[in-house]
Amino acid sequence: MSLEIKEQSEVSPFLSDAARSAAIDNKEKEIKDAQHENDDIMCGFWIFKGPLLQRFATETMYVTIYGVSGCFMAMCFAYFSGTITTLEKRYKIPTKTLGIISVGNDMTTMFGSALIGYYLRKVHRPRWMGIGLFTIVIFCLLNCSLHFIYGAGEDALKLTREFGDLQNITGNLTGSHKDQKLCMSEESTCMQENSIWGPQLILFGAQFILGIGQALFIVIGLAYMDDNTTKSKTPAMLSFSTFLRMLGPAVGYSLASVCLRWYIDPTTEPLIKPEDPRWLGAYWIGWLILAAITFLIACLMTLFPKELPSTRARRLKCEKDDIQNPMDQQMDLSLSGMWCSLKHLATNKVYVYNTFASILYFFGYMVYWIFTPKYIETQYQQSASMATMATGTVALGFSAGGVLLSGYIVSKYQPSARSMAAWNAIVDFLTVAGILCYVVIGCEGSDKLSSMAVTSADSCSASCHCEYVHYAPICSPNNDTYISACHAGCTDNTKDQLGRTLYTGCQCIAPSNSTSVPELQYAVDGPCHVDCFNQFLIFLAVMCFLKLVGASSKSTNLLIALRCIPPEEKSFALGVGSMVASLLGFIPSPIFYGWLIDKYCLVWGKTCSNKGNCWLYDTQALR
Incomplete structure (x- = not known):
């Protein structure tokens, strides 16, 4: 019928x-x-529907997929941080400029979070989260495209056997290539750089797009989870999803570590080892992997219903019991309504104080998220692969443990909001104490490199005109590293029995005996070995402790933010909090610390039109 x-x-x-x-x-x-109503609680869309999918429309499954999605989003952030020194060297970008690039996502988040939280409260939120994840796929592909547009670069190819053999065959090794390294009697010419702004604009555009996906995923996702889970289960669910997201940085840094062990052009054979500061890893491979996996996760996220069946059952029960649900009230989506909601949040003292406390914490501490691998490479002379592995797999494993431990304690003992706020304050004080410990964890060998860089730029090599010479460190018999053969005053080079490049006639290198014989003033290509491993282990222990303690306040801080506001204002409050945190914390912090790091640079990779990237820092002052 x-x-x-x-x-x-x-x-x-x-x-x-x-x-x-x-x-x-x-x-x-x-x-x-x-x-x-039935469509609102049905999993899937279009032809991807059915009872098989409906079995997965549960709170546990959503929290799991949301946590896994957050894991891969965090992997993208961590992978970018893990490859940041490689990007600096490859595209000759100063740290301050890269700090500006890295806040591109926070700019988008700042403008978009409040609007997303206010206007997307009644939409199909899982599908909008899926759109956010698809924008992250675009972010990965844009970062990867740099390699396919600009290639490995001439500086990297010069350090491969294939390019070196070609140089020998064509006879260029005794020409301009040699002049760029050895002492010259007349003023050197600066090096031309084909493109300096193209890579920077692509990197900034990728970060700008990432901010859209971040705002959609976090603001909408947290509100959807809190609305679709039983309030007694929220702390455990929140800790579980946070734990999954905390695995993202560990895996992201590990992926960066693996990719950076390969040379930037895997089809060539490099003449240097990964420990050499001139090594450039294959940063672009990881972006392809992340793009493919994030695309699959985005498709899964879009399959969740607008409202979980269990949530609908609770809502109908409340309606049957004549309990009015604030989310079902007619919402004013006008600008005047937004202004009223904003004024209401501004009078919420707990929300305001907690937000600004978080901003101060982010400004002072979260910058280490970006620059910790760079700091380890600079201070403790570790390879980019080792630095990213330590920052990710080791240290962030303690972060994941801290999240799980705090979630278990909060779920079992259910502390008051005052107790959770007090614990957050204790965590801040412990973090400050731990960061101050970093000042005294130095390395004598690393500091010696800095002092030799100043020495090699003195009047001894001033007549060699080394201002635009590539950073090509050499090691003297006294175990002193010089910026290049030019800075050591070397006049000739040859090959020894082991196939190493041997520089001779180095006027600025003190001979190893008391007799000053020019023939004994020589150096070998490559930096001298510096052993800072014990100091690196001490630094790593302190960092792991800070990660463990700091992660224990993540869930408690978020619970305070969620519980101090009415349900109908939850999405808007999260959006406003994210916007203010980006404006006052996430955006100025990397720019300020990037400028501070550049201030202590000793050796710049100068070109005709650009100061380039920094090759060597004053480690003691920087520390």
Whole structure:
């Protein structure tokens, strides 16, 4: 029987035609409303529907997928941080400029979070989260495209056997290539750089797009999770999803470590080892992997219903018990309504104080998220692969443990909001104490490199005109590292029995004996070995402790933020908090610390039009 005939049979025959038509219309509206209600709790879309998918429309499954999605989003952030020194060297970008690039996502988040939290409260939130994840896929592909647009670079190819053999065959090794390293009697010419702004604009555009996905995923996702989980289970669910997200940085840094062990052009054979500061790893491979996996996770996220069936059952029960749900009230989406909501949040003292406390914490501490691998490479002379492995797999493993431990304690003992706020304050004080410990964890060998860089730029090599010479460190018999053969005053080079490049006639290198014989003033290509491993282990122990303690306040801080605001303002409050944190914390912090790091640079990779990247820092002052 067709729907129309069935509806007409259910209408009384004694009604007039007008009344019968009105009754049929009401019946159709009821059926459509029921169908709409059923669509809201059905998993999937288009042809990807069915009872098989509906079995996964549970709180646990959503929290798991949300946590896994956050894991891969965090992997993207961590991978970018892990490869940041490689990007600096490859595209000759100063740290301050790269700090500006890294805040591109926070700029988008700042402008978009409040609007997303306010206007997207009644939409199909899982699908919007899926859109956010798809923008992260675009972010990965843009970062990867740099390699395919600009290639490995001439500086990297010069350090491969294939390019070196070609140089020897064409006879260029004794020409300009040699002049760029050895002492010259007349003023050197600066090196031309084909493109300096193209890579920077692509990197900034990628970060700008990432901010859109970040705002959609975090602001909408947290509100959806809190609305669709039982309040007693929220702390455990929140800790579990946070734990999964905390695995992201560990895996992201590990992926960066593996990729950076390969040379930037895997088809060539490099003449240097990964420990050499001139080594450039294959940063672009990881972006392809992340893009593919994030695309699959985005497709899974879009399959969740607008409202979970268990949540709908609780909502109907509340309606049956005449309990009004604030989320079901008619919301004013005008600008005046937004202004009223903003004024209401501004009078919430707990929300305001907690937000600004978080901003101060982010400004002072979260910058280490970006620059910790760079700091380890600079201070403790570790390879980029080792630095990213330590920052990710080791240290962030303690972060994941701290999140799980705090979630268990909060779920079992259910401390008061005052107790959770007090613990957050204790965590801040411990973090400050731990950061101050970093000042005294130095390395004598690393500091010696800095002092030799100043020495090699003195009047001894001033006549060699080394201002635009590539950073190509050499090691003297006294175990002193010089910036290049030019800075050591070397006049000639040859090959020894081991195939190493041997520089001779180095006027600025003190001979190893008391007799000053020019023939004994020589150096070998490559930096001298510096052993800072014990100091690195001490630094790593302190960092792991800070990660463990700091992560224990993540869940408690978020619970305070969620519980101190009414349910109808939850999404908007999260958006406003994210916007203010980006404006006052996430955006100025990397720019300020990037400028501070550049201030202590000793050796710049100068070109005709650009100061380039920094090759060597004053480690003691920087520390």
